[in-house]
Structure formats: C-alpha cells, structure tokens
Amino acid sequence: MKNFNAITDYSREEIEQLVGLADRLDKHPEPRSLEGKVLSxxxxxxxxxxLASFQASMIRLGGGTFVISPEMSIYGLESRSGIIMDGTAAEHLKEAVPVIASYGDAIGIRAMAKMEDLQQDLQDQAFGELVSHVTTPYVNMESAMEHPCQNLADWKTMNDLGIPGQGGKFVLSWSWHPNPQPLATAVSTLKMAALRGMDITILRPEGYQLPQPVMQTARSLADQSGGSLSESEDRREAMEGAHTLYVNSWSSCEFYSRPQSEDRFKSSLRDWCIDSSWFESAEPDCRFMHCLPIRRGVAALDEVLDSPRSVVIEESRNRMLSQMAVLHRMLSTPEY
Amino acid sequence: MKNFNAITDYSREEIEQLVGLADRLDKHPEPRSLEGKVLSxxxxxxxxxxLASFQASMIRLGGGTFVISPEMSIYGLESRSGIIMDGTAAEHLKEAVPVIASYGDAIGIRAMAKMEDLQQDLQDQAFGELVSHVTTPYVNMESAMEHPCQNLADWKTMNDLGIPGQGGKFVLSWSWHPNPQPLATAVSTLKMAALRGMDITILRPEGYQLPQPVMQTARSLADQSGGSLSESEDRREAMEGAHTLYVNSWSSCEFYSRPQSEDRFKSSLRDWCIDSSWFESAEPDCRFMHCLPIRRGVAALDEVLDSPRSVVIEESRNRMLSQMAVLHRMLSTPEY
Amino acid sequence: MKNFNAITDYSREEIEQLVGLADRLDKHPEPRSLEGKVLSxxxxxxxxxxLASFQASMIRLGGGTFVISPEMSIYGLESRSGIIMDGTAAEHLKEAVPVIASYGDAIGIRAMAKMEDLQQDLQDQAFGELVSHVTTPYVNMESAMEHPCQNLADWKTMNDLGIPGQGGKFVLSWSWHPNPQPLATAVSTLKMAALRGMDITILRPEGYQLPQPVMQTARSLADQSGGSLSESEDRREAMEGAHTLYVNSWSSCEFYSRPQSEDRFKSSLRDWCIDSSWFESAEPDCRFMHCLPIRRGVAALDEVLDSPRSVVIEESRNRMLSQMAVLHRMLSTPEY
Known part of the structure; x- marks a missing residue:
C-alpha cells in the first residue's frame, strides 16, 4: 500500500482484508512490527x-509519531504560491511539508475544506497540492472531500454489529449545527455505504442535497455493489426498517462560502436534532452513528447519545484499530 | 491493580512494595515490560x-502516551449535564473521556479542584464524574482532594533519605501564595504521613485549618499506624526536632470560592515564606520538601531552595519512578 | 560523549566519524539501540x-522524548535571579531545568539569543546558566552562538554532495529579513566551514560584518585546516567558482538590541534576496543551502528554492540523521 487517500480506492474485498487485519491486531498485538518506524x-x-488515535496506533505497533500543527509549533505556515513572505508566516508549506515528511516513513496530513470555493473543494485541490510535496507514503487524515480512516472504522463498526452490506439499510441524516461544516464526512460516508452495497437513504431538508457529482458516483457504486440510493426529507419514511442512522452536519452547497446567508436559511431547521422519536419506524435495534465531535442537545439529544443505540465510542475506537491495519500494511516489512 | 486513585487505598506494606518496585525499575530497567502499551x-x-514524568515513565517501560488537553487540541470541552451545546465547546466530556480512554490500556486524568463548592470538592465529585465514563484502569494525576502519585513519590523520597515512618517528625506548613490554591496536595500529603505512622504537626496561621473530615481521617490513620497529629501556629514549637518540613500553599476553607475575601484576610501573612531561621529548632539535617512548582521569594527564599536541605528535585524524579511502579503493576503481564 | 554543545569541540576526524555513524544508522537502522531511553x-x-527531528531521532533508535515549552505547558518560566515571584510565572528555571533533566537520560535545550546584550550573547551566558542546572548529558539545540546539530547536518550534506573540505569554495551570504535575527547559525556555520578547511567568503553589505572575536576564531580554524577566509560585498566576485552558497539572515552588531535603528539602516538592502543571477560566476552545479525556515520572495526567490540547486530539504533530513548519531554516541551502551 503506497498511500491511503480514499475508501473508494479499494474494492470491498480489499477493505474486508483491512478490517480483518484490524481485528487480528486487536486480538493479537504485534508490538514490534513497526519498531523504529516514524509516522509524521x-x-x-x-x-x-x-490526533490521539494515530499516536496510539503507532505506539501499539512499536513505532512512534510526532505532531506538527501551525498553532503548536510555528508562526503560521504560508500556503499561497508566488507570494513575498514579509508578513507573519515565517515558513511556506512548500518547505514545511517535505521537511516534515522527510523525518517519517509515512506522513498523515489533515487539511480540511477551506470552504471558499466548492469546485476547488470537490476536487480536493488543497490536499492534492500538499501531497504533491511528499515522496513518502501518506495517509489522508481528512481532506476537503475524503475521510478514509473514518470510513474504514465505520465499515468495521457495522461488521462488528452484524449490520449487513447488501440488504442493510443505511440512513445518512443531516443535522443542524451552529457553524458551517465541511462535506468530507457526509460525502465519503455516502460512498463507503454505497461501496458496501447498502440500501441508502439520504435524509435532509430542502437545500441540503449533496453535490451532483458525488451523488452520481455514489449511485454508480451502489449499482455495482447491489445497493440502492434515494433521498427524502420525510423522517418516518426514510427511517422505515433502518439498521443504522448515520448523522452528520454539512453545509448547503447553495450557500457554500456564504455562511451568513446559510445562517438565515437554516434558522428554521433547528428541529433537525435527533431524538428517540426518529427511530419509531426503524428496526428495533437500529443504531445511532456519528463520527464525533457531537454537540449534545443540538445534533442529538442526550436520550439518544446515552442509549444503547449509540455506538459512537465503538466507532472511535475502531478509528485506532483501522489505522493500525493501514499503517501495518503500509510500513511493515516484508509487505503484509 | 485496577486503578490508582488515593494513597489511602493501600496499606503500608503495599506502598512499601510499590516503592521497592520503583527502586528496582530504577536500578534494573525493564524497557520491554510495557511494549506496545498506551497510557492516555x-x-x-x-x-x-x-506531563513530563508520565511520558518518561511509559517510554522507560517500552510503551507510550498521548496527551489531550482542552487548550492543546480542541475547542473546549463541555462538562455540564443536560446543556444545549450551541456555544463554543464542540464536544462534551461524556464523549471525550471514553473516547480518549478507549485508545489506551489505562488513562491518567488530571482534574484539579474547581474551587467553587467545598463540599463538592471534598467529595471529589468532578473527578468521580469523569472516571465514571472510563472502563479501563485509571490513574489519578491530581483531583480536588487526591494526588497519590505525589504521595507515593514523597514516601519514596523519605525512604531514600532515611527519614523514618514511626518516630519520624513531619511538619506540614502552609505558605503564602498570591492565588487561591487547591487542597489536594496538603490533604493527601497529610494522610500519607499519617498512614506512614509519623508524628505530624500542621503549622499554619489561624484561618488555615484543614477541613474537619480530613483531620478526622488523618487522626484515625495516625492512631492505627502509631503516629500522632497536632496543629500549631508557633514555628519554633512546631519545628522542634523535625526531620522534614513539607511546605504547601492551600486556600482557607473559610473563604473557599471567595478569593477576594481571602486576599484581604491573608494580606498580613506574607511572612509565611520559609527562610533559614525556620529550621533553628529542627534536627540539623531537617529537609525541605515541596511538590513544585514553587515561587521563589514567596513560598521560600533562595537560601532554603539552594541549600542542601532542599530535596525538591529528588521528589520530582521520584514522581517518575513511582509512576513507573504503578504502571508496571497496572499494565504488565502477567500480573506482577 | 558527555555533551554536544559546539561543532568546534570536535576535530575533523571526530566529525567525520559522527557523519559516518549517521550514514550507517540511515542505511542500517538500529531500532533497539536506545530502547527505554528518554531524551528530555x-x-x-x-x-x-x-522539534520534529529530535522526536523522530529518538523513535528511530527505540527510545522516546517529551517536550516542554513555556507556552505549551506552564504559566511561564522565570529566569531572573533573586526575584520575588509574585507575578505570573509560577516556576523558576532553577527548578524547571533540573526537574526536566532528571526525567531524561539526556536533555536537549533550545534557548536562542535574547538579543539584548551582544557581549552576553557572544559568551552564550544564558545557555551556560541553563546547563549549569543539569547533571545529565545535554545537547545544544541552538543557543545564542551555537547550533551544532545544524552544523553537523550541513557538514554531512556537503559530504553527500561531494563538496570537498580543502579546495571547496563556501560562500556565506547575508540576506534581508523583516525581523532581527540571531547570530547563531551564521557564526557557527562559519566556524564549521573553517574547521572543514574550506575557502570561505562572507558576502554581506557594509554594517553586517560578523563580530571580531568570531572572525578571529574562524581565521585561526581556517589556517589550521588549510582553508581561507575573506569578506566581500561584491556578489560576482564572492561567488566566483563557488561550490555552495549558504544563505542566512543575521542582525547587525552595530545595531544589536536596537531593532528600529536597524530597520532604518537595512531598508535599502531588500535586494539582498538571492535570485538565479547570483550564481552566474559560480560553479555550474553550485548549491543553495539554508537552515530553514526561509521566507520565499524575501531571502530567496522561488526560482532558486524550486531549482535543483536547492538542497534545503536534504539539509533538514540530515538534521535527523546527525542527531541520531549524536544520541547514539551519547546514550547507547556500551560506548560506541
């Protein structure tokens, strides 16, 4: 494995192998498999x-990490090209990224959507620019459109819970949030569920449709995997027979980069906060999934988060285990 | 060992075994005993x-740590129950704590006294709430009333110096401090010295008595261990024959949560700053102990801190060694 | 090796041995050589x-690090002697340094020039004071006048590139910078190149002469090593036949600790920004070296930094490898 950039770079079989490796490393630790290896x-x-799970992942395999972030370490990092750097930033990403990468056997990079230009974000331009400076393997720790470690963790979580791929009903619901939120989790989760062959309903109010190119990709993946994809703003209808409700907040593409306009538009949507009544038409043991962090009382009520439906902690722990599998595949010798 | 929460959870014999293990790990390193293990x-x-000593402790045993703190990592952590989280904090401790714990084989938590309500702090309510979300073993890295790693380190330090348990004279003195200070170190140190069987004098000005329930517990521990407990505000009398002077700043229970009132009350107490003259009636090699950080010229003069009496660096290094013993006992397999 | 404080503490032969060890550890990793060892x-x-390279260095050798910095960990560290600490700072370096050192098998300290008093900085007084509190081995991670890890990395980089010691032409050029910059890199790099036996030209505008005592030391080192040292402000003349151009920004000794006066003085020197034309009289494959961070468009143009001349990433990676050699020599048992 050279890089780990998008869940859709892998076939279902390859993903199941990664999940299997994650399980094995959980049950049978290999604390020397990456000894002396560094993940930047x-x-x-x-x-x-x-931040926490990647550090833990490497320690469990015998290696280690170091962390660099603009606020922790340096006087800001410049990202613009061709600029005369006589302001605050003392270093350009064109130097910082390859330097940081050069200290590791691989590098993990988080660079979330700037949310200034939808087309640029849809093409993951900023992340692409960053990794163009890297010669080691890299892991996408969330870019404008991808969050593959979360996707792999969620896949594993559904396996652990016995939620099937084909025949499993997956509801991806929008929830209200006070701030503009990027699309990466919603978009990549949708593609993950489609690749998994699930029957997907996107439950969202008018104005919160996901971008058309994403919907096309997801539909094509669902077709190939024997799943389906529909949209609804009717909660009871959408949740009918659902095995899991995956909740996320994302910005409206109509108001992308215009937060004040979106604020006004969504001011009537605060009841998009999940409570117990949402599950009335679902399977009795329908699960509540969320990538965290979640705002209690805003995206979901305590009655949901504190109930047995909620598997948010399990999803989080699977982040660590999934990443261990990815890093083991990427860095252990000989190739797994 | 499941958790390490309070020095008084252990008998003198158990503590001596931990101290012995700390000594052994210092002299005979075991750099693989916790390989692949993670302390959150x-x-x-x-x-x-x-922060430093726990990281060092785990590295020396072959494992590792990661650190999460509100200011380093996230936009604040909410702690109130039942709140609608539409302000700054994007995550609740009800999610953050179990997630962080789930990445480790054990978790260390520091949550010092909020100093808003003495009764709540006396019962360590906030810390109790935090660890209620944890299923792994945990280590108390200082709560409102407990600081067991400091207590164990101080016990070891006195052993190293040949300061006896029964028959050893331990003076716990208050010192002036510009800011309100929590009770945890004073209270838990008092109980440690009582459990150790020492003859204890608390040296403090009027208004700085420790809470009655704490005094009762300490008196009972002293009785059982063959020690004694008295109070004084007379320096010469209190220091008579002392083997060690343990200095700490703590808030007045009379003015708890009312810092401005305490400021006025203690404005006449700035001479509670330890200088050489305090030791005139003590044993010639009477030691100066302090958990650090210490404000020079405020809690003690340079002439004390720079003298051979001061063992503050030794106490600090024993933090690391004591914690290695605790972590080894907690996490090594097979059970030590 | 007890401490690693200055490149001039070593002979050319000793440096070549360290470089050789760095090469060996790159090609033949020793991920257990420092197991259980801690670098503070x-x-x-x-x-x-x-920050990044020292963490990576220790992980690659099987040990680990922890990081303490005033802004990350504590409410400021007091450095003044004899002060009454009733302000913000809760801890003095007189306690903090020995405590931090006591958790490690060695300590790395970065304490750059305060730039308040040239004579104090020339004598590295502040760094000397800090290490006076340390009993473990220490590594100078940049002081007012020394940056030995950078020097060793640059020595190795020139070896890697086949740039010779005797007979190699080394141009150390000043570049404009918006802020006052310390002398450590320029001064220690000059001494490194002199020790290496190179023919050195310092290329700088009037007012940016390096301090006389430094020039004397460098001249003496050059004499002993069969090299030479000259100064010029003529770019074409200075660059004639150069094998490498080493660029750095440093403050004028005439205006040391008077940044506003220097600002006025240097306002006409903004063309001291390296572009391709600087290399016209140099050897065809003359290299561009810089310790980073570098301000693009200010110290050098993109056309230089993005050209094959630039070896700044190689220098940075050699930081890690050089430090691995130093740490291996310092901490592995038996003595290498």
Missing part, C-alpha cells in the same frame, strides 16, 4: 480523535 | 512535572 | 525542524 503527523486543523 | 493522558489543568 | 526536550523558543 501534520494537522492544519484541530483534532482530538485523529 | 487527559489534562484538564496545566502541568509540567506530571 | 526543553524549548524556550519555537521550533519546527528541531
């Missing part, structure tokens, strides 16, 4: 789970 | 010694 | 390369 971690955005 | 570290308050 | 890292100034 570059965070251009804040993080808790990703 | 959650700091809700700032730290130097605890 | 104290940063009194911000860092990217040093």
């Amino acid at each position: 971690l570059l965070f251009l955005n804040r993080s808790l789970r990703t | 570290l959650l700091f809700l308050n700032r730290s130097l010694r605890t | 890292l104290l940063f009194l100034n911000r860092s990217l390369r040093t």
Whole structure:
C-alpha cells in the first residue's frame, strides 16, 4: 500500500482484508512490527480523535509519531504560491511539508475544506497540492472531500454489529449545527455505504442535497455493489426498517462560502436534532452513528447519545484499530 | 491493580512494595515490560512535572502516551449535564473521556479542584464524574482532594533519605501564595504521613485549618499506624526536632470560592515564606520538601531552595519512578 | 560523549566519524539501540525542524522524548535571579531545568539569543546558566552562538554532495529579513566551514560584518585546516567558482538590541534576496543551502528554492540523521 487517500480506492474485498487485519491486531498485538518506524503527523486543523488515535496506533505497533500543527509549533505556515513572505508566516508549506515528511516513513496530513470555493473543494485541490510535496507514503487524515480512516472504522463498526452490506439499510441524516461544516464526512460516508452495497437513504431538508457529482458516483457504486440510493426529507419514511442512522452536519452547497446567508436559511431547521422519536419506524435495534465531535442537545439529544443505540465510542475506537491495519500494511516489512 | 486513585487505598506494606518496585525499575530497567502499551493522558489543568514524568515513565517501560488537553487540541470541552451545546465547546466530556480512554490500556486524568463548592470538592465529585465514563484502569494525576502519585513519590523520597515512618517528625506548613490554591496536595500529603505512622504537626496561621473530615481521617490513620497529629501556629514549637518540613500553599476553607475575601484576610501573612531561621529548632539535617512548582521569594527564599536541605528535585524524579511502579503493576503481564 | 554543545569541540576526524555513524544508522537502522531511553526536550523558543527531528531521532533508535515549552505547558518560566515571584510565572528555571533533566537520560535545550546584550550573547551566558542546572548529558539545540546539530547536518550534506573540505569554495551570504535575527547559525556555520578547511567568503553589505572575536576564531580554524577566509560585498566576485552558497539572515552588531535603528539602516538592502543571477560566476552545479525556515520572495526567490540547486530539504533530513548519531554516541551502551 503506497498511500491511503480514499475508501473508494479499494474494492470491498480489499477493505474486508483491512478490517480483518484490524481485528487480528486487536486480538493479537504485534508490538514490534513497526519498531523504529516514524509516522509524521501534520494537522492544519484541530483534532482530538485523529490526533490521539494515530499516536496510539503507532505506539501499539512499536513505532512512534510526532505532531506538527501551525498553532503548536510555528508562526503560521504560508500556503499561497508566488507570494513575498514579509508578513507573519515565517515558513511556506512548500518547505514545511517535505521537511516534515522527510523525518517519517509515512506522513498523515489533515487539511480540511477551506470552504471558499466548492469546485476547488470537490476536487480536493488543497490536499492534492500538499501531497504533491511528499515522496513518502501518506495517509489522508481528512481532506476537503475524503475521510478514509473514518470510513474504514465505520465499515468495521457495522461488521462488528452484524449490520449487513447488501440488504442493510443505511440512513445518512443531516443535522443542524451552529457553524458551517465541511462535506468530507457526509460525502465519503455516502460512498463507503454505497461501496458496501447498502440500501441508502439520504435524509435532509430542502437545500441540503449533496453535490451532483458525488451523488452520481455514489449511485454508480451502489449499482455495482447491489445497493440502492434515494433521498427524502420525510423522517418516518426514510427511517422505515433502518439498521443504522448515520448523522452528520454539512453545509448547503447553495450557500457554500456564504455562511451568513446559510445562517438565515437554516434558522428554521433547528428541529433537525435527533431524538428517540426518529427511530419509531426503524428496526428495533437500529443504531445511532456519528463520527464525533457531537454537540449534545443540538445534533442529538442526550436520550439518544446515552442509549444503547449509540455506538459512537465503538466507532472511535475502531478509528485506532483501522489505522493500525493501514499503517501495518503500509510500513511493515516484508509487505503484509 | 485496577486503578490508582488515593494513597489511602493501600496499606503500608503495599506502598512499601510499590516503592521497592520503583527502586528496582530504577536500578534494573525493564524497557520491554510495557511494549506496545498506551497510557492516555487527559489534562484538564496545566502541568509540567506530571506531563513530563508520565511520558518518561511509559517510554522507560517500552510503551507510550498521548496527551489531550482542552487548550492543546480542541475547542473546549463541555462538562455540564443536560446543556444545549450551541456555544463554543464542540464536544462534551461524556464523549471525550471514553473516547480518549478507549485508545489506551489505562488513562491518567488530571482534574484539579474547581474551587467553587467545598463540599463538592471534598467529595471529589468532578473527578468521580469523569472516571465514571472510563472502563479501563485509571490513574489519578491530581483531583480536588487526591494526588497519590505525589504521595507515593514523597514516601519514596523519605525512604531514600532515611527519614523514618514511626518516630519520624513531619511538619506540614502552609505558605503564602498570591492565588487561591487547591487542597489536594496538603490533604493527601497529610494522610500519607499519617498512614506512614509519623508524628505530624500542621503549622499554619489561624484561618488555615484543614477541613474537619480530613483531620478526622488523618487522626484515625495516625492512631492505627502509631503516629500522632497536632496543629500549631508557633514555628519554633512546631519545628522542634523535625526531620522534614513539607511546605504547601492551600486556600482557607473559610473563604473557599471567595478569593477576594481571602486576599484581604491573608494580606498580613506574607511572612509565611520559609527562610533559614525556620529550621533553628529542627534536627540539623531537617529537609525541605515541596511538590513544585514553587515561587521563589514567596513560598521560600533562595537560601532554603539552594541549600542542601532542599530535596525538591529528588521528589520530582521520584514522581517518575513511582509512576513507573504503578504502571508496571497496572499494565504488565502477567500480573506482577 | 558527555555533551554536544559546539561543532568546534570536535576535530575533523571526530566529525567525520559522527557523519559516518549517521550514514550507517540511515542505511542500517538500529531500532533497539536506545530502547527505554528518554531524551528530555526543553524549548524556550519555537521550533519546527528541531522539534520534529529530535522526536523522530529518538523513535528511530527505540527510545522516546517529551517536550516542554513555556507556552505549551506552564504559566511561564522565570529566569531572573533573586526575584520575588509574585507575578505570573509560577516556576523558576532553577527548578524547571533540573526537574526536566532528571526525567531524561539526556536533555536537549533550545534557548536562542535574547538579543539584548551582544557581549552576553557572544559568551552564550544564558545557555551556560541553563546547563549549569543539569547533571545529565545535554545537547545544544541552538543557543545564542551555537547550533551544532545544524552544523553537523550541513557538514554531512556537503559530504553527500561531494563538496570537498580543502579546495571547496563556501560562500556565506547575508540576506534581508523583516525581523532581527540571531547570530547563531551564521557564526557557527562559519566556524564549521573553517574547521572543514574550506575557502570561505562572507558576502554581506557594509554594517553586517560578523563580530571580531568570531572572525578571529574562524581565521585561526581556517589556517589550521588549510582553508581561507575573506569578506566581500561584491556578489560576482564572492561567488566566483563557488561550490555552495549558504544563505542566512543575521542582525547587525552595530545595531544589536536596537531593532528600529536597524530597520532604518537595512531598508535599502531588500535586494539582498538571492535570485538565479547570483550564481552566474559560480560553479555550474553550485548549491543553495539554508537552515530553514526561509521566507520565499524575501531571502530567496522561488526560482532558486524550486531549482535543483536547492538542497534545503536534504539539509533538514540530515538534521535527523546527525542527531541520531549524536544520541547514539551519547546514550547507547556500551560506548560506541
């Protein structure tokens, strides 16, 4: 494995092998498999789970990490090309990225959507620019459109819970959030569920359709995998027979890069906060999934988060195990 | 060992075994005993010694750590129950704590006293709430009332110096400090010395008595261990024959959560700053102990801190060694 | 090796042995050579390369690090002697340094020039004071006048590129910078090149002569090593036949600690920004070296930094490898 950039770079069989490896490393630790190996971690955005879980992943395999983020380490990193750097930033990403990468056997990079230009974000331009400076293997720790470690963790979580691929009903629901939120988790989760062959319903209010190119890709993946894809803004209808409700907040493409307009538009949508009643038409043991962080009382009520439906902690722990599988595949010798 | 929460959870014999293990690991390193093991570290308050020494402890045993603190990693962590999280904090401790714990084989948590409500702090309510979300073993890295790693380190330090348990004279003195200070170190140190069977004098000005329930517990421990407990505000009398002077700053229970009132009350107490004259009636080699950080010229003069009496660096290094013993006992397989 | 403080503490032969060890550890990793060993890292100034590369160095040898810096961990560290600490800083370096050192088998310290007093900085007084509190081995991670890890990395980089010692032409050029910059890199690089026996030209505008005592030392080193040392402000003349152009920004000794006066003085010197034309009289494959961070468009144009002349990433990676050699020599048992 050279890089780990998008869940859709892998076939279902390859993903199942990674999940199997994650399971094996959980049950049968290999604390020397990556001894002396270094994973460089570059965070251009804040993080808790990703920051913690990647460090833990490498320690469990016998290696280690170091963390660089603009606020922790340096006086800001310049990203614009061709600029005369006589302001605050003392270093350009054109130097910082290859330097940081050069200290590791691989590098993990988080660079979330800038949310200034939808087309640029849809093409993951900023992340592509960053990894163009890297010669080692890299791991996408969340870019404008991809979050493959989350996707792999969620796939594993559904396996652990016995939620099937083909025949499994997956509802991806929008929830209200006070701030503009990037599309990466919603978009990549949709593609993950489609690749898995699930029957997917996107539950969202008018104005929160996902971008057309994403929908086309997801539909094509669903077709190939024996799944289906539909959209609804009717909660009862969408949740009918659901095995899991995957909740996420994302910005409206109509108001992308115009947060104040979106604020006004979504001011009537605060009831897009998941409570127990959402599950009335679902399977009795329908699960609640969320990538975290989640705002209690805003995206979901305590009655949901504190109920047995919620598997958010399991998803988080699977982040670590999934990443161990990816790193083991990427860095252990001989090739697994 | 499941958790390490309070020095008084252990008998003198058990503590001596831990100290013995700390000594052994110092002299005979076991750099593979915790290979691949992860200690999660959650700091809700700032730290130097605890932050550094726990990282060093795990490295020396072959494992590793990661650190999460609100200011380093995330946009604040919400702690209130039942709240609608539409402000700054993007994540609740109800998710953050179990997630962080799930990446480790154990978790260390620092959550010092909020100093809003003495009764809540006396019962260590906030810390109890935090660890209720944890299923792995945990280590108390300082709560409102406990600081067991410091206590164990101080016990070892006194052993190293030949300061006896029964028959040893231990003076716990208050010192002036510009800011309100929590009770944890004073309270847990008092109980440690009582459990050790020492003859204890608490030297403090009027208004700085320790809470009655704590005094009762300490008196009972002293009785059982063959020690004694008294209070004084007379320096010469208190220091008579002392083997060690343990200095700490703590808030007045009379003014708890009312810092401005305490400021006025203690404005006349700035001479509670230890200088050489305090030792005149003590044993000639009476030691000066302090958990650090210490404000020079405020809690003690340079002439004390720079003298051979001071063993503050030794205490700090024993933090690391004591924690190695705790972690080894907690995490090595087979059970030590 | 007890400490690693200055490149001039070593002979050419000893340096070549360290470089050889760095090469060996690159080609033949020794991921258990420092197992269980801890390097304490104290940063009194911000860092990217040093912060990252020391962490990576220790992981690659099987040990680990922890990082303490005033802004990351604590409420400021007091450095003044004899002060009454009733302000913000809660801890003095007189405690913090020995405590941090006591957790490690060695300590790395970065304490760059305060730039308040040239004579104090020339004598590295502040760094000397810090290490006076340390009993373990220490590594200078940049002080007011020394940057030995950079020097060793640059020596190795020139070896890797086949740039000779005797007979190699080394141009050390000043470049414009918006802020006052310390002398450490320029001064220690000059001494490194002199020790290496190179023919050195310092290319700088009037007012940017390096301090006389430094020039004397460098001249003496050059004499002993069969090299030479000259100064010029004529670019074409200075670059004639150069094998490498080493660029750095440093403050004028005439205006040391008077940044506003220097700002006025250097306002006419913004064309001291390296572009392709600087290389016209040099050897065809003359290299561009810089310790980073570098301000694009200010110290050098993109056309230089993005050209094959630039070896700044190679220099950075050699930081890690050189430090691995130093740490291996310092901490592995038996003595290498």
